[in-house]
Amino acid sequence: MTRAYYTFTPYNVGRWIIWTAFALVLLLAPQVFTSNLAVSMLSQMGIAIIACLAYNILLGQGGMLSFGHAVYSGLGSYFAIHTLLKVAQGELAVPVSLIPLVGGLAGLFFAFLFGYVTTRKAGTAFAMITLGVGELVFALSLMFSDFFGGEAGITADRVVGEPFFGITFGPTVQVYYLIAVYTFVCVAAMYAFTRTPLGRILNAVRDNPERVEFIGYNTQIVRYLAFMVSGFFAGIAGGLGAILFEIVTAEVVGPLRSGAYLLFTFLGGATFFFGPIIGGILMVLALVFLSELTKAWLLYLGLVFMFMVMYAPGGIASLIMMNLRVAAFGRLRELWVSYLALGITGVVALLGAGALIEMVYHLQLNAAIGPHVEYLGARLDSSRAESWVGAVFVMLTGVGLFELARRHFRAHWNEIQADIEKEIKRREMMA
Amino acid sequence: MEFVIVSLLNGVSYGLLLFMLSSGLTLIFSMMGVLNFAHASFYMLGAYVAYALSGIVGFWVALLLAPLLVGLAGALFEKTSLRKVHPFGHVPELLITFGLSYVVLELVQLVWGRSAVSFTPPAALQGPAFTLIHTAQDTMAFAWGQAPAEVCAQAACTPFPATRAFMMLVAVGMLVTLWLLITRTRVGLIIQAALTHPQMVEALGHNVPRVFMLVFGIGTGLAGLAGVIGGVTFVTEPAMAAALGAIVFAVVVIGGLGSLPGAFLASLLIGVIQTFAVSIDHSIGSLLTRIGVPLGEALASKDFLRLTLSQVAPVLPYLFLVLILIFRPKGLLGTRDH
Amino acid sequence: QSARQAARQQAAAAANAPLAGQTVKIAWIDPLSGLMAPVGSNQVRSFQFFAEKFSGPNPYNPAGVKWEVVPFDNKLSPAESLTALQSAIDQGIRYITQGNGSSVAGALIEAVARHNARNPGKEVIFLNHSAVDPDFTNSKCNYWHFRFDADTSMKMEALTTFMKDQPDIKKVYLLNQNYSHGHQVAKYAKELLARKRPDVEIVGEDLHPLAQVRDFAPYIAKIKASGADAVITGNWGSDLALLVKAAMEGGYTGKFYTYYAGVTGTPTALGTQAEGRVYQVSYNHYNMGGDMQKWQDEFKKRFNADFYTGSVIHIFRSLSEAMAKAKSTDPVQVAKVLEGLKFTSYNGEVEMRRTDHQLQQPLYLTRWQKADAKFPYRVENTEMTFALVREFPAYIASTPTSCNMQRPG
Amino acid sequence: MNATPSTEAPVLELRNVWKRFGKTEIIRGANLAVRGGERVAVIGPNGAGKSTLFNLISGRFAPSSGEIWLNGQRIDGKKPYQINRMGLSRSFQITNIFPKLSVFENLRCSVLWSLGYRYTFIRFLADLDDANERAEALLDRIGLHKKRDTLAMNLTYAEQRALEIGITIAGGASVILLDEPTAGMSKSETRRFIELIREVTEGKTLLTVEHDMGVVFGLADRIAVVVYGEVIAFDTPEAVRANPRVQEAYLGSVLAQQQAAEVAH
Amino acid sequence: MLQIDNLHAFYGKSHVLHGVHFHVGAGEIVALLGRNGSGRSTTAKAIMGLVDAEGDIRFKGERITGLKPFEVAHRGIGYVPESRDIFPKLTVHQNLQLGVKGSGKGARWSFDDMYAMFPRLRERRHTEAGVLSGGEQQMLTLCRTLMGDPDLIIIDEPTEGLAPKIVEQVADYLRALKAKGISVLLIEQKLTIALEISDRALVMGHGSIVFDGTPAELKANPYVRREWLEVG
């Protein structure tokens, strides 16, 4: 855990490796996943990553729980798309590749505007004001159709201006690479931010605002500045979204979007910088992919959240870090069997549960279409008792075995942790 | 004239419905510090459960059973899930209720389908509770229940639905009971203390977990009760949760976190203001023209000038929310500045 | 004997079914979650039901193709819809259909147009089943978009034609959802009433946010105060149900002229009190007799739900007709034939007008009342039905278009 | 930053300061003039108003009336951070640190402002050599370099108290207020701590609240006695110990005498 | 009264108490001494069931290891933590009310006894406890625990932050408790008092008891004093 705030040494090999790897992933992803959908999803992931990281500047680093951050990404989108239109009409000459920055500036501006009131308070008051502002902006966006284009939204064509080295941004791949570049730069920038005086003081404000006042800082200003930084990056994400979809509708400022930022940032892990990156990826997978796989996606989503919050409140990132810690003390090797066991039994349990849920949904939604449910390639007959009994059986065995595996794992895990604690104490002594 | 009276009644009764929801939320929020995002889901659950029960045991029994069941469900959730995350702090608590709201919504749709069900009030609550009669010679009269047709033939009759009257009744009852619970029992103290130092409270010999469970159960039970009544008065459909969820938060905050009277006041205010706002067709533009500011065609067509108060009425609560938090962060009757 | 007839027809159809054995996939991109989920899930069933019914050679499928409907849940979100469109295209689907939410429709029209322009040879056709914003067949009209519902202006045309000869209507109140659909309804109501009933006074106009209002009592109080004897509303879903409910309780005695009173959920909420007070204008109704009746009953038996999105049938039939004529399932060929296509459907002679791709078809005004021998169909298992009040031939409902269609090279 | 010990002009001065909460008067016309570079111990019964006095000086509360002067500027009613920037820093009676930051970060955060980095977000902390060096130096001074990267919340009580002091002195303020720095420490710890305080406040003006007479008489040049919100005496240890009013109000007890005696050997 | 054998306690993974043995007799005041971090508070928490502990803790002959804190409290053990956990948002009086277990009938102490003991508290009875002075808070925690009418009371550094006069007062009233037949486990820093009022003294070092004897014996044992208490 301590590592989370380790001092930043600019020329450190590990870090170089990580960042190059990140760049490579961004670079090669569309070579691996080539279909239009895949590319479009990758693009959305890039955007989601920026948005979630921006959000985490508030949640994770500033301890500010915002229910209305979509306002800033959303308004970013709107300004970006209006710029795009102006460019199309030849009233402005902004290269498409820079339009996301327009979004960013919009986000910054509104963060500057609303932030002044919202950041005056922290804690619940802050959360509630953002909720209010969020709902207001959303409602008004449906009323002021001049600017927001009502619920039909604003549409534009991103293929405007001179092709630049043959880049028209027509094909999604080109847009993807634009987004990839922005993602890389923004992630780097936001990481850097956490390493600056303001970034660190922000952590201090999160932990103990009162004390910060007594070491010379005005907590209000700290929150305000952080809010603006966050708004700026959120705006960039919004701008990219506008270019990707070529349409911006009220939903981009809506409470659902804000909620998604919160949920997935947390799911990814708000306590670590890279948590929201995972969160962003999950966000796209869940909202786009899951809902295409199954009608029960909302149920799955809800359940996953409840379990994650209960058993991994630090989000996925924290799980990773814990294992890294174990690895750092060279103990991970012992665990892989347990993990395998957990994995297999877990999958079995999920298979059963999934089959049940799918069949229930089938009965409720379209039994009449026919009794058959396509389930992971298999074909279940929801009208026959066998399939039900089968599913239940599979699930129960899965759950049972999983529980066993889990107990064994727990024990082992604790023992390892205990050893590690000892080790740490020892090193402290030696130090 | 009767327009004002009726609007007032409408406003108050709507406000009281809001209160039924916000009371439970306030209870949970003030005592456990949990922003229960699933509160409206329990409200919906109440409506559906009562709908299902009323088919079997009749409305009145359902009116009693449904809240109990919902309360139990709430308590169960607290025991099995919320309790686990309590140590992690408020954000996780909030998120788990967030997740729960999805799950509840889906389950409800699984059981009762995705479209509205016809949850009709019992005979006793059908038709008007009383009728305002505005006679031709401009005098006001008042009649219990349905006014005779011949009267209404040559006078304007404005019936006031029994469901709403009933709603008002229950809400007031609720206020009283809650008030007693909080002020007359030590439970309130225990929980507030446990908020900051749970271990210490336990060390003093109080079974904190059970009390928390109790409170959450009661809170959600109240939501359930509100659901039963909201369900018969309005429509029982999956969207009913989403539609009220956020507003209730606005109410609770405007009233002042943890302040029951505050929640009550805020609910009424919002109910009434919203109701009257609907009846005002003035927009900034029309006002400007009224006071003689000439508006060019171009200007007059700007929609922020055309937007009438009645159009924004439904979002007024959020406006108040923001204003209150800026100018009186304690809320109307709140005691603590969060 | 009639059975033998049918059999012979079948055989005949099979004989000259040029594309028998081919499968045509239609991507259905509409909400299965959120506000419109009820409507959406009803409509996806409708599509699947008729895909099944019409597949293979039969009188309703001269092309003899096999239909397959691939549903995508777009959560009523344009952005999501575009992603859905992407994956549909990736799966090689060339026909998409949608209808809920004019916003989504607008987005799809543009997206499809763009796609077709950017990817020649992979064209996609957008079959719009219920999005009723007139712009789609006027200012925003597009070659690849075909609308099978009747747009807001047509329905209002019919509605006002009816009102014209209702002397007891003197004061009208317009109450609509504050989004383009609502705006359009209000706009055309004012326009057409002014033309056909200058004497009718519009005593009030209100726009309320979409699906935000729980309590319509205030609006009813206002309407009563205005003395209106008729309310015109494009509301749907709970916004309509709650409105009417509040009206009944608030002792409002006027009539409601609606677009979507028949849509899932609302009839249940209307209940018996609303008897004779709620009108709906649509291109089909619940008591049309003939095949339609058979299908509706069958649909209800299977899904315990009502079939109301009649455009589904138009879509399958016109596609099949067009494919048969074009002897191909390639959208480019099909589109050529589809525009201007004429055929007889359950509501008589219909035509996909060449100039704007708006289906020209008769409209019906129906009234909410007790089901009886004449109008037996019991909506959502209430004892009520929507009884036919008046039929409007296509030419009456038809409205001019400002579209000048750009046809690809 | 360091204030050169001057003899005459008071560095910190309270002029007839009053503080009421509701109608209860907590501080009732307190007067105090502290010279630069001297070490003052503030003693008095529980609830006399010592911490409140500190809260008023450090800007946590604004006085109801009266004036507070720091280095010739009026500071009453100013915000804590403003006062801190003017060279006054205080510690808390109930430990008040940044629990989720490592010890090192706790200290580094506390030096930033005084080194003029303010709200910078265009430079890396790692590159701020002066800040890092100062933080490291502090680590050694308060003897926590072993716990450099431990999260503050995992320290023992004593360690946390040490960190508390570290944070307080980090900014290099010239006037330092310590509220019961040695509370809850064993004799030995306390001894070590007094030493620590001595050296880190070398050449600075120090005010400290203490109940342990050992500490008081061991540390202070002058002692201010607060009783019921008034400074009833402000003088050298000997004089104060002699003062009869102080005797009955506070010291008049075996324990105090013993403690005081203990410093002797 | 209280009998502890081979007690081990853990904070998460770190093992803090390594087999603690001692007992507290009825009506006896036992001082638990030791340096900072030696594990005294942990011992107290372990008895109250506030940290996960293994080993054998018996109270009035009944095994209470692993019981929930409120169950332990109801057995008749009162606990005054070192981090004066007063309830900041409640008034002084409400804080005292929360001390009362169940109906609170037949308790040895009444509110008035408390206010009599510390008049300062009576003055502030209706103010939020959070704003009390450090010392006042200390007094409040003591009284709050007494309201629960315990038979054994564990007090963790009660005199911390108290003015010398009050310290002596506390000492007196600990004796008063003893007089009422209440046993006291006193965790203290201030040797002077601790040794003065206690019947027995325990010294703790590195998570186990290193000395158990009378104050006199301890005074006479320079080794322990230097090694484990670091006082000459």
Ligand SMILES: Nc1ncnc2c1ncn2[C@@H]1O[C@H](COP(=O)(O)OP(=O)(O)OP(=O)(O)O)[C@@H](O)[C@H]1O
């Ligand atoms: N915000 C406040 N509201 C009301 N009363 C307060 C407030 N803050 C402090 N007091 C009261 O002021 C008096 C002085 O408190 P203070 O903390 O200054 O005492 P102290 O001298 O520090 O005592 P100790 O040595 O025990 O810490 C106390 O009686 C306390 O109850």
Ligand SMILES: Nc1ncnc2c1ncn2[C@@H]1O[C@H](COP(=O)(O)OP(=O)(O)OP(=O)(O)O)[C@@H](O)[C@H]1O
């Ligand atoms: N919450 C905690 N998490 C981890 N370790 C802890 C925690 N609390 C205390 N410890 C460790 O347990 C050991 C004993 O702590 P304890 O508080 O019992 O000591 P003590 O004898 O009470 O000293 P003090 O005089 O500081 O109260 C210490 O080394 C401390 O580091």
Ligand SMILES: CC(C)C[C@H](N)C(=O)O
């Ligand atoms: C199908 C209807 C209920 C929805 C309507 N077609 C719309 O555009 O929103």
Ligand SMILES: [Mg+2]
């Ligand atoms: Mg103090």
Ligand SMILES: [Mg+2]
């Ligand atoms: Mg201790």
